[in-house]
Amino acid sequence: MTVLSDPAKRRWVAWGALATVFLLVNLHRLSTAVLSERLTAAFGTSASQLGTLHAAFFLIYAVVQIPVGVLVDRIGPRRIGSIGGIVLSVGAIAFALSESYVVAFAARALIGFGSGAIFVSILRFCANWYRADEFATMTGLTAGVAGLGAILATTPLAVAVDAAGWRPTVLSLGVVGLLAAVAVAALAHDSPAAADLEPIAGVPERATTSLAETREHLRTLLRDGDQWLLSIAFFAGNGTVLTLIGLWGVPYLVVVYGLDVTTASYFTLLGSIGMLVGSPAVGWLSDRLERRLALLSAGLAIFAVALAVIPAFGRPPLPVVAGVYFVCGFLLGAVMLSLSVIKERYPASASGVATATVNAAGFVGGTVLPTVLGMALDAYRTGDTVEGTVVYTQFGYRVAFGILAVGVGVAFLCSLALLARTGRRGTEAPERSLEG
Numbered sequence: 001m002t003v004l005s006d007p008a009k010r011r012w013v014a015w016g017a018l019a020t021v022f023l024l025v026n027l028h029r030l031s032t033a034v035l036s037e038r039l040t041a042a043f044g045t046s047a048s049q050l051g052t053l054h055a056a057f058f059l060i061y062a063v064v065q066i067p068v069g070v071l072v073d074r075i076g077p078r079r080i081g082s083i084g085g086i087v088l089s090v091g092a093i094a095f096a097l098s099e100s101y102v103v104a105f106a107a108r109a110l111i112g113f114g115s116g117a118i119f120v121s122i123l124r125f126c127a128n129w130y131r132a133d134e135f136a137t138m139t140g141l142t143a144g145v146a147g148l149g150a151i152l153a154t155t156p157l158a159v160a161v162d163a164a165g166w167r168p169t170v171l172s173l174g175v176v177g178l179l180a181a182v183a184v185a186a187l188a189h190d191s192p193a194a195a196d197l198e199p200i201a202g203v204p205e206r207a208t209t210s211l212a213e214t215r216e217h218l219r220t221l222l223r224d225g226d227q228w229l230l231s232i233a234f235f236a237g238n239g240t241v242l243t244l245i246g247l248w249g250v251p252y253l254v255v256v257y258g259l260d261v262t263t264a265s266y267f268t269l270l271g272s273i274g275m276l277v278g279s280p281a282v283g284w285l286s287d288r289l290e291r292r293l294a295l296l297s298a299g300l301a302i303f304a305v306a307l308a309v310i311p312a313f314g315r316p317p318l319p320v321v322a323g324v325y326f327v328c329g330f331l332l333g334a335v336m337l338s339l340s341v342i343k344e345r346y347p348a349s350a351s352g353v354a355t356a357t358v359n360a361a362g363f364v365g366g367t368v369l370p371t372v373l374g375m376a377l378d379a380y381r382t383g384d385t386v387e388g389t390v391v392y393t394q395f396g397y398r399v400a401f402g403i404l405a406v407g408v409g410v411a412f413l414c415s416l417a418l419l420a421r422t423g424r425r426g427t428e429a430p431e432r433s434l435e436g
């Protein structure tokens with residue numbers, strides 16, 4: 001048997017193609033920090049226009065999650081994943097060639113639109129090609145790819161942009177994306193049977209989902225208390241990491257510790273490294289221990305306590321801050337278990353829409369929390385700027401990080417409520433549940 005005809009090997013090649021597209025998603029979504037000066041020079045953007053360009057991606061990404069989940073269940077991850085890859089790559093090419101802010105904005109929106117299709121397609125692909133007790137590992141590995149993308153979007157992207165210019169760099173990413181999307185179409189069939197391969201032991205063949213079934217799944221999800229608890233936990237956990245690593249983690253260090261932006265960004269890099277290692281590690285542990293909710297709860301408890309160190313002390317020693325950033329990135333791995341929990345609460349035919357619903361909440365968190373923190377910090381402006389960063393008082397940052405710590409604390413309480421509800425119900429999940 002060759003790599004392509006052995007289903008146990010073929011799934012890794014196909015996952016690799018999907019993961020390559022997801023790596024590009026993460027590079028694009030976090031690229032604005034490195035590109036900011038060039039974009040300002042190219043389009044004459046103001047700070048708020050640049051912020052809008054960046055935020056538009058996250059908003060569109062969150063909005064398309066549930067429709068993508070529905071489509072992935074009905075049409076399959078191969079078509080939706082490859083179309084998403086093509087759309088985001090065309091968006092990247094258009095962005096690289098754009099001559100005005102309006103065109104650049106539309107192109108960036110297109111990148112967000114196509115990108116929104118990728119992660120949920122990968123999860124549905126994994127549900128169709130991997131056993132239930134491999135799902136958290138695969139989700140964690142995929143989330144680890146996001147950590148790698150976050151790392152590549154820093155110094156490596158800056159080096160490439162310095163060497164080749166921003167337009168050729170983004171153009172090249174677009175071309176690589178097109179090739180990866182073609183690889184997805186060629187390799188990532190919806191199931192082993194769809195690829196004319198033998199079934200994989202322990203992986204049932206999935207039927208496609210009818211429109212009536214999809215409607216019923218959506219109705220059930222809307223009324224499902226477990227879904228809301230998981231979505232709140234994911235809103236706070238995922239939103240906090242996006243806020244810390246993506247926005248406010250650097251200005252806090254610049255203003256409160258007087259670090260320069262480059263040194264401060266090493267700390268957020270530690271957070272991304274935490275994400276890269278923590279997501280696969282926690283996913284793997286969850287599959288080995290056959291525990292989801294207990295690990296989600298323990299992870300959220302440590303996450304909340306670690307984060308609370310900053311508001312509690314205001315200016316803890318720098319190695320402690322480094323540890324906090326790393327731990328927050330690492331424990332995103334525990335937060336990602338929410339997706340395995342919701343998948344196992346629903347029949348296989350709903351795995352796309354179920355995971356998409358919770359993932360959407362995480363990206364609403366990534367859109368709302370940075371703004372909430374910005375509003376809180378605005379109440380504590382000093383009127384000065386350091387290295388182009390607006391200065392807020394140390395107390396302002398204590399309030400801001402306090403909001404995040406309380407949010408993750410609420411997520412922890414949600415996980416406890418889920419544990420209690422699950423304990424009361426016993427093992428009732430329609431699909432195989434790893435936890436009673």
Ligand SMILES: N[C@@H](Cc1c[nH]cn1)C(=O)NCC(=O)O
Pocket residue numbers: 119120142143144146147238241242245275332359
């Ligand atoms: N690991 C997350 C992405 C992330 C980065 N910072 C905070 N969250 C992930 O993979 N999420 C799923 C997705 O759709 O990107």
